[in-house]
Amino acid sequence: MSSYMGFVEARVVVEGLGGEVLYSIIGGIYDCVVNPEGWTGVMTRITEAVDAAYTTIALASTGDNRGRFAAHSPWDAEKMRVLQEDYDFDAIPGLRAAVDGDIDTPVATLSLMSEAELQQTPFFQNWAKPQGLREACVTKFVHTKDRIGLLGCTTRTSRGVITAEEQRFLASLSPHLRRASLIGDLLDQVRITANHYRQTLDYFAVPIVLTGADGAIVHANGAADRMFSEQGPILSRKGQLQAQNPVIARALLEAIASAASADDLLGSRGIGLPISARGQPPAVAYVLPLTEGTARASFRPACAAVFVSTTTSSSPPPEAILTTLFDLTPAEARILLRIGSGLSASESALSLGIGENTLKTHLNRIFAKTGTKRQADLVKLVSDIGMPLAAPGS
Incomplete structure (x- = not known):
């Protein structure tokens, strides 16, 4: 029964506020996972859809009584600063109820108190009224052990109270905001870790190339990029790691494939491959598997690391x-x-x-x-x- 009611409510939202608008905004939310600069545009579209003055996404620590805006539609920057710095959750009418309430459940200010009561509050008198604002509707879309995420829409005095249909529309966005924020967290961790690894690899003077199972180059440090530009001792051809000698090129790819599958033969086939061409100084490629862990996760689909040594002492017998x-x-x-x-x-x-x-x-x-x-x-x-x-x- 609850699934059916959810379907009916979704139909009401889609038909009342326009299915294309809803689906477009949901698509925009997920686009922001890979392009966070798009959040302002998404907030603006939500503002227009529910006839609000502005829309915000606020994030707060569960141990804090204040939030910070992660994104918002265009509004007076100084007023936004005052809102964050001068007012905590308990000072903004209705906000505490949303913070303590159920996830995915919009809370409209005028559903908690009368308009007369709202207008007597210091927040309304000093902040909302001078800007011609009426009420807010806040939806909690994330509540983890360390973070709370809030979507807030604030209306002007020139329009009526926030309707049930508008609240259903905002509720329908909440799960998508939650998924996007959690995916974004994971991507941020991967980006930070990957950047850390890239910086670390670039400190090495030895060329290091991370490849997929087929030898496709996923990442090359600075020394490897210089080696490619100098055309040897190993090359990048159409994005794949290659040795100049055909026999060794084949053995190199076989060693990389063995590394990808954690083949026990890698020890005998992937260590000490001579990769220098005739007339070049000795150079040796060492192939090592990237074990399942942070480094491999940060550079997917990389599964092998190829180190190139050009020191004479490194040449195997x-x-x-x-x-x-x-x-x-x-x-x-x-x-x-x-x-x-x-x-x-x-x-x-x-x-x-x-x-x-x-x-x-x-x-x-x-x-x-x-x-x-x-x-x-x-x-x-x-x-x-x-x-x-x-x-x-x-």
Whole structure:
């Protein structure tokens, strides 16, 4: 029954005050979540809809007896200042009843007292009457353990009392104001946290790039932006993080995808990727997952952090690079380095102190993992990877 009555009341509001107006104002309320500058316009539209003089949104601490205006439609700025500074909840007729009353329930001043009683109050005599104002209607739309939110509309003496239909209209806005304020709180926390993290990341001289699971760049610190503008050692292409070498570019994206899924293999495939092009100083990319928590929430949909080091000491051993790129065993990586440097199979076996049959067994596995067929392909593969790989003993 209550749901039906709510529907009937909504129909009355829509039909009486105009459905398009109501829906437009509700849409404007939610628009203000991402663009708070729009609140003045929304307050103005509410003012016009209920034929008020002005409309306010006031926020107050539950431990305080005063509110501050978060937004209001155009009105005399000095009068608004006096209203906030000189009058507390108990000094404004009807306001205490709204603060202590039920949420989403408009309270009109002249529903609590007669007009004669209202006109005898100091507030009316000193503040409302000189401005040609009559009464207010206040709706509490938020009441949490630490905050109260109030929507107030104040009318001029030239019009009648606030009607039941107008009160229903204001009540219909209250849940949307509440949702918008709570969403806005969450967004403000995220913005503050994200800004804090951005400032922190910008302090690092090391390039840091936060990416989505597909390598899409979500955030790059200042050092990373400079690296992109200098075209390396890693690049931004159509908003995606890329390495200049195709083999390493593929491994980088695989490592990022592993980070996104918290893959246990990340430790062997995502650490120490050589990303410098031929002729460039050594550079290494380290991929780390962004764990579920504040940092990840602040930069959604980022799920991986890529750190780029260009210090020589950070370059991993050549064997580690090859195990990372191709999932080789340490023994297979050592063989690939020998073959890739131009040694024959027998020379490589002798260098490593293993039999030629053992080397051939490893070599077949290397061919399968690297997608090659001949030793000459391995020579070209190692050459294409370039620095920081080096010939054994060099």
